[in-house]
Amino acid sequence: MNREQELRDNLQLAQERIEKACVAAGRAPQEVTLVAITKTFPVSDVAALAALGVVDVGENREQELKVKAPEHPELTWHFVGQLQSKKARSVVRHASVVHSVDRLSLVGALSKAAVAEEKTLRCLLQVSLASYGPDGAATGADRGGVAPADVPELAAEVAAADGLELAGVMAVAPLGSEPDKAFAGLQEVAARLRSEHAAATWISAGMSGDLEAAIRHGATHVRLGRALLGTRPSLG
Ligand SMILES: *Cc1c(COP(=O)(O)O)cnc(C)c1O
Secondary structure, X not given: OOHHHHHHHHHHHHHHHHHHHHHHOOOOHHHOEEEEEOOOOXXXXXXXXXXXXXOEEEEOOHHHHHHHHHHOOOOEXXXXXXXXXXXXXXXXHHOOEXXXXXXXXXXXXHHHHHHHOOOOEEEEEEEOOHHHOOEOEOOOOXXXXXXXXXXXXXXXXXXXXXXXXXXXXXXXXXXXXXXXXXXXXXXXXXXXXXXXXXXXXXXXXXXXXOHHHHHHOOOOEEEEOHHHHOOOOOOO
16 A cells, blocks of 8 residues: 555544544534644655645654755644754744743743744643643653643743744643543643633644543644554654
């Protein structure tokens, strides 16, 4: 089977999973946006997904983003990885959404970059769900992000920054936990955020292994890598 056919079949299966999960949750499938996470895969796969109608594509490393995004300026590029302040300018140049705003010190760098690039950057606050995991952060279940208690301060900073638009929250479920419990926690964090910032409506949650649980708990964006592209080559 050629790669185009494989991607077509995978995309169809993923869309069916999303639809089924939405129906089961009493939600409309149009409420959920699929973001294809193409990290480690060649730009030819991005082209193939784009030809199949995918418009939202994400990367987790600046080095890959800056190579792939210029080849497909027609797509909406999302940055979902750990972000160093010194890479902010490059990420802002190539992406229109950053899912991983996780600390106050990053906000100034992103704002400065957005102003310099003359664009408005959509920002999601990456929330740590470690406290909903097996033993909290102590087990190494923490997969990054700001603690729920620190969300209001970070949100206020983003909302007040030039060039940034506070769009919502993002999270990765802790390893070895029930994703439902973690995503229910995220949904509460998101609701509290919306009560202060009405436009912050996005919930980026759910990956290939747990998209159903995320959709049950209000995800508006699911980030799918393996389900679309297959097993990633090891980065060593
Ligand atoms: C790699 C990655 C994904 C996609 O994970 P899969 O399990 O391959 O679907 C989603 N979110 C982030 C932040 C990632 O780094």
